[in-house]
Structures are given as structure tokens and as C-alpha cells.
Amino acid sequence: MSRVVLVGAGPGDPDLLTVKTLRLLQTASVVLHDSLVSDEILALAHPRARLIDVGKRCFRHSATQAEICALLIREARATAGIVLRLKGGDPMIFGRATEEMAALEDAGIEYEIIPGITAALAAAATLQRSLTQRMVSRAVHFVAGHTAEGDIPAHDFAGLAQRGGTLALYMGAQTLGGFAAHLLEAGLDPATPALAIENVSRPDERVLAASIGTLPARLRAEAGEGPVLILIGEAMAGRVPVRLPLAACV
Numbered sequence: 001m002s003r004v005v006l007v008g009a010g011p012g013d014p015d016l017l018t019v020k021t022l023r024l025l026q027t028a029s030v031v032l033h034d035s036l037v038s039d040e041i042l043a044l045a046h047p048r049a050r051l052i053d054v055g056k057r058c059f060r061h062s063a064t065q066a067e068i069c070a071l072l073i074r075e076a077r078a079t080a081g082i083v084l085r086l087k088g089g090d091p092m093i094f095g096r097a098t099e100e101m102a103a104l105e106d107a108g109i110e111y112e113i114i115p116g117i118t119a120a121l122a123a124a125a126t127l128q129r130s131l132t133q134r135m136v137s138r139a140v141h142f143v144a145g146h147t148a149e150g151d152i153p154a155h156d157f158a159g160l161a162q163r164g165g166t167l168a169l170y171m172g173a174q175t176l177g178g179f180a181a182h183l184l185e186a187g188l189d190p191a192t193p194a195l196a197i198e199n200v201s202r203p204d205e206r207v208l209a210a211s212i213g214t215l216p217a218r219l220r221a222e223a224g225e226g227p228v229l230i231l232i233g234e235a236m237a238g239r240v241p242v243r244l245p246l247a248a249c250v
């Protein structure tokens with residue numbers, strides 16, 4: 001019987017993998033990975049491991065999750081060693097882990113979960129901004145920028161706008177214009193600081209610092225191809241640090 005592990009690969013920098021994930025990666029026979037898992041991390045897999053890209057670019061959108069679940073079960077039944085299901089960030093944050101856990105349970109296959117660093121926490125470290133701050137931000141909301149159909153989800157925008165705290169918006173680059181409009185209609189001050197961080201923790205990481213009133217237009221004009229995390233809230237105020245390559249600091 002194989003050992004199935006759903007693992008968070010973090011935001012991209014291999015140094016942000018957990019020790020446990022690194023050990024599993026170096027010994028797994030099969031690695032089913034998302035498109036968000038960086039090449040540097042995949043290079044750490046055992047040389048004889050079979051790497052299977054189940055990223056959304058490889059499948060039709062509607063069939064993706066069902067096909068991934070079926071493949072995971074097939075591999076679990078056919079493999080003697082470790083089957084690693086490697087996901088970007090943390091598997092339990094917008095990672096479709098629920099569907100995969102249910103499929104494994106229905107198939108009678110046991111599994112473990114290993115957490116990873118989610119994009120919002122990696123972004124906070126990059127920006128040197130605490131997502132919570134005494135008197136300024138007493139809550140953090142992890143929010144999705146779109147539904148499976150591509151629409152803006154029916155969030156409680158009044159609650160998000162008025163309760164304060166920091167919003168960490170995932171998958172929100174395409175819908176930010178509409179998302180921001182909902183927040184502003186619900187009473188959020190357009191001057192509220194808002195930052196977009198692309199490719200967090202990777203060599204091509206970029207930060208756009210603006211306000212919620214101006215970020216949508218800037219992002220439309222300046223966004224690249226990489227994943228983008230958006231942080232909104234008073235705790236994001238202040239100068240964005242210039243990040244020195246580690247080599248320049250030693």
C-alpha cells in the first residue's frame with residue numbers, strides 16, 4: 001500500500017519548504033503537482049520520481065478536479081512508495097483539498113496533510129508588514145476573488161469594509177476592479193492602503209503599492225503573468241521595503 005500525502009509547497013522559494021516536506025519530496029515515488037509549484041522545488045524530487053503536472057493548464061477547467069482525484073486514486077493503488085500531492089502554498093487555503101480528501105476517503109485510502117506557507121503569510125514577510133496590528137487590524141480575512149464560474153463571490157462586503165482588519169485577496173487580479181467597487185460602495189475609504197504582490201518569494205517578485213481606489217487601474221496596466229496576492233487594510237500603510245538579494249547582505 002502506498003502512503004498518500006497532501007503537501008503544501010509554499011509560495012515558491014524552496015527555502016520556505018518545511019523540513020518534513022523536503023524529506024518526503026526526496027523520497028516520494030510519484031509527485032502530482034500544481035502549476036503553482038516552482039521548478040526549483042520540483043528539482044528537489046528524487047531523480048527517479050515520476051513528476052505529473054496536474055496544473056489547470058493541462059486539463060479542461062470543468063473536468064480538472066474530477067480527473068485529478070481519479071488520477072490520485074489510481075496512483076495510490078498502483079504505487080508501492082510515497083505518492084505526494086504537492087500544492088502551492090498551503091493545501092487547506094483555496095487548495096481544493098476538501099475534494100481530494102473526500103475522494104481518497106471514498107476510495108478507502110488513508111492520507112496525511114502537511115501544511116505549507118500560504119501566499120498571504122509569505123507576502124507579509126516580504127513586505128515587512130504584520131497582517132495584524134494592535135489598534136489597527138484585529139482580524140485577517142482570507143477571501144477568494146472569483147467563483148468557479150469566474151464571477152465575484154457574494155461576500156459580505158459591508159462586513160469586510162466596516163469591521164476593519166486586513167483582507168488577503170487570493171485569485172483576485174482579474175476581478176479586482178469589481179471587487180474594489182463593492183468594497184467602496186460598502187463604505188471602505190478609497191485611500192485605504194492596498195498592495196499587490198506578484199510571484200511572492202520568487203526571484204521575479206514584484207510589489208505594487210497603491211490605495212484600494214487606485215490599485216485596480218495600476219494592476220490592469222502593470223500586472224505580469226505570475227500569481228498575484230492582494231492585501232488591503234490600514235496595516236499595509238507605509239513604505240514598501242527594498243528587498244536586497246541575500247548575497248548582498250552577507
Ligand SMILES: C[S@@+](CC[C@H](N)C(=O)[O-])C[C@H]1O[C@@H](n2cnc3c(N)ncnc32)[C@H](O)[C@@H]1O
Nearest residue numbers: 011089090093118119170171199200227228229
Ligand atoms: C488557487 S489559489 C492557491 C493558494 C495556495 N493554496 C496558498 O495557500 O497560497 C491561487 C492564488 O494564490 C495566490 N498565490 C499563490 N502563490 C502565490 C505567489 N507565489 N505569489 C503571489 N500570489 C500567490 C494568488 O492569489 C493565486 O491566484
